[in-house]
Every structure is written in C-alpha cells, then in structure tokens.
Amino acid sequence: MDAPDPRRPGRIPGLDVAALRDLILGVDTGSITRAAAAAGVSQPAMSARMTQLEAEVGRRLLERGPRGVEATAVGLELYRGAQQVVRQVDRLAEQLGAGSREIHGSVSVGLPATVAGTLVPALLPLVAERHPGVRLELFESMSGYIQELLGRGRLDLAVLFRDDPSPRPGELAVYDEPLLLATAASVDASTEPVRVRDLRERALVAPGERSNLRALVDRAFAEHGLAPRVVADVESLTAMVRLVQGGAVSAVLTRSAAAHYAGPELALRPVVEPLLRRTVSVCVAAEFYEPRLAVLAVRDAVVDAVHALADRDAWPGITLLDRRPPD
Structure with a gap:
C-alpha cells in the first residue's frame, strides 16, 4: 500500500473507536511495539492497524524512526479529538x-x-x-x-x-501549604525563617522551569531583582532530597515531601519576604x-x-x- 500523501486533504470517514484507541496508544507510548503490548496484540498487527488508519484518513499520522514514532501535526490533531471521542464513548458505556x-x-x-x-x-x-x-x-x-x-x-x-x-x-x-528551605541539618540546623533575599548566594536544586514550584521560587526572587542560584534542574523528588541530604545544596520543599525519606536529618526553615505558599x-x-x-x-x-x-x-x-x- 502506498504511503499517505501528506499534501492530500484529509477525510474523516466512519472511524471506529478501536482505531482511535490504537492511535492514542501509539502517541502515548511513542512506540508501535509498546502500543501493541498495551493492546494485547502483536507488533505486526498494530503496525498494520496504524497503516490502515492512515489510509482511511488519507494523511500521515505517525512519523516512524529508529527511536519509535511521533505524531505529525495532523496525527496530533486527530489524537486530541480521539481523546474526546473515546472518553465520551466510555462515559456512555458506563451510563448504559x-x-x-x-x-x-x-x-x-x-x-x-x-x-x-x-x-x-x-x-x-x-x-x-x-x-x-x-x-x-x-x-x-x-x-x-x-x-x-x-x-x-x-x-x-x-x-x-x-x-x-x-x-x-x-x-x-x-x-x-508553606514551602520551606530544606538543608542538611549537619550543615545548618537552624529552623528560623529565612528571607528570600538572603538566599541569593545559596546553591539550590529545583525542578525544571515547567514546574509550578520553580515558577514560585523564580517569582519570589524576582520581587527583589534577583534570580535563584539553581545549580541543577532535578526532575526527581527522590534525587532532590538525596542531594540536599548530601550537604552541598539546599532545596525548597514541603514538610510532607521531606518527611517521606530516610537518611540524614534535614533542617526545614520557612521562607519569608515573600512568604512562599502554594x-x-x-x-x-x-x-x-x-x-x-x-x-x-x-x-x-x-x-x-x-x-x-x-x-x-x-x-x-x-x-x-x-x-x-x-x-
């Protein structure tokens, strides 16, 4: 079967829900093999399903590569619509x-x-x-x-x-909940409030810039015309706590988050001026x-x-x- 022409106007035929579920799995997993495993079918069967769906729509939906698959612009648009259709079908089935x-x-x-x-x-x-x-x-x-x-x-x-x-x-x-400055107690055992402007030289680890926590910290520093000294973006809470326990860096965390990890004790200090809460x-x-x-x-x-x-x-x-x- 010829590959769909990406320049060809798309059609919306009578697509069945199963085909839409396949597309969702393909986009979510980024892999035909993993999508097949999630659907309980073989990899060749899932690949054939994707090819058939592209033929029905008349547009390429997934770009295949050595590292898996990624949705095209058209594929992503259909994926978003498929989410709505599948959820509505599931809702109807639930009600019936x-x-x-x-x-x-x-x-x-x-x-x-x-x-x-x-x-x-x-x-x-x-x-x-x-x-x-x-x-x-x-x-x-x-x-x-x-x-x-x-x-x-x-x-x-x-x-x-x-x-x-x-x-x-x-x-x-x-x-x-309040946000607290977490530091290894062996380095600084104080639990007294600390002002944001007094943290300008403190080495911090924090989540990446998409994180709400990072946005709160950045804005608090910006109120004083400062930027936090983030020495590493860390997208793992476990890794953040372990790094702080090591004593070389601090982090802004909640009390409950810090309490879940064993190991060296952490000192927790309220951050003020401005008070950080979320x-x-x-x-x-x-x-x-x-x-x-x-x-x-x-x-x-x-x-x-x-x-x-x-x-x-x-x-x-x-x-x-x-x-x-x-x-």
Whole structure:
C-alpha cells in the first residue's frame, strides 16, 4: 500500500473507536511495539492497524524512526479529538451499564511526587470501599508533566499546584501549604525563617522551569531583582532530597515531601519576604469532555482522603480550604 500523501486533504470517514484507541496508544507510548503490548496484540498487527488508519484518513499520522514514532501535526490533531471521542464513548458505556447505579470504570489519576506518597495509601482503600467497580490508574511524576498530560486529555483527573485558590473551570482547591528551605541539618540546623533575599548566594536544586514550584521560587526572587542560584534542574523528588541530604545544596520543599525519606536529618526553615505558599487543587479535563460518574466519584474520594488525613494530623503542614465539590 502506498504511503499517505501528506499534501492530500484529509477525510474523516466512519472511524471506529478501536482505531482511535490504537492511535492514542501509539502517541502515548511513542512506540508501535509498546502500543501493541498495551493492546494485547502483536507488533505486526498494530503496525498494520496504524497503516490502515492512515489510509482511511488519507494523511500521515505517525512519523516512524529508529527511536519509535511521533505524531505529525495532523496525527496530533486527530489524537486530541480521539481523546474526546473515546472518553465520551466510555462515559456512555458506563451510563448504559449502570442499571444498578453502581459506579464502575477506569479512572486515570495524575499525582505529583510530593503528593502521591501521602495521598495514595489513603485514597486506594477509600475508593475500593466506596466503589469496588472503579479501577484506578495512578501516574506519578513531576507537576509540570502531570499538567501537560491532563491538558492533552491523557488523564481523567489530576492533583495540581496553583499559585492561589482562585476558582478555575474544572478545578477544586483542596488545601494549601508553606514551602520551606530544606538543608542538611549537619550543615545548618537552624529552623528560623529565612528571607528570600538572603538566599541569593545559596546553591539550590529545583525542578525544571515547567514546574509550578520553580515558577514560585523564580517569582519570589524576582520581587527583589534577583534570580535563584539553581545549580541543577532535578526532575526527581527522590534525587532532590538525596542531594540536599548530601550537604552541598539546599532545596525548597514541603514538610510532607521531606518527611517521606530516610537518611540524614534535614533542617526545614520557612521562607519569608515573600512568604512562599502554594495551593493544591484536584482538576478534571473539563475542556475535553464532561467528567464521567467514576471520575467525579474519585474526585470526591481525593477530597475526603485529604480531609481524613488532616483530621488525624497525618499530613503535616497543610491547611484545608474546606471546599467540597457541588452535589
């Protein structure tokens, strides 16, 4: 079969949902082989499916290379639309199959590493108890990547960091927390507040510039006409903590994030002038589709799990915003 002509006007024939699911897998995994494994078919079968889909559309959707596949501009556009179609089909199937009103279905949830360690052990049993027909798909990463996946419609639900608790479509502010300067206690055991301008010479490690945490730190320094002395961009919370424990660098972290790691003790100091705090919100991809019942159920469980942890002092440093989803 001839390759689709990228100059040829595209068509939208009667594409079936299975073909759209294949495309989503191909883009998400970046590999025909991994997409085939996820779909439970052979690599040649998945490759043939992709070729057939491109022939149906009349445009090249994936660029093949030695390192895998990457969506073309047309492929990415169809991928975004496919996310909406597949979610809506799943929602309809859920509604048609819910004669008993039991909520069921898979819900993909993105969690920043600084949240997952505390929230997940409470969230899993709560969802299992309330909604045994709901299966969670949990994805943990740095906050910037989580937000990107939610924005692409790859996740149903995400816990994200915000600068303030202002209402936003599809979001519910749950709690806020202070950000603290973390330093190896063997180097500096002080727990007294430290001013931002006094940190201008301090060697710091921080997430990359897509991170909400990095944006907050950069803005705080900019208020004094300064820039933080970030000696390394580190996209792993574990690596950040280990580097700080080594004593050569400091980092801006939350109390709960630092508490999850064994090893040398860390000294935690509030950062002031300006005071650094961030809001944590639970978000749905409202711009892609109306959330399914299972997604809303998991959102409610996230809020309730956070409240339960705070009520028994199991999440140090957070302040509940006491906002609940509308009925």
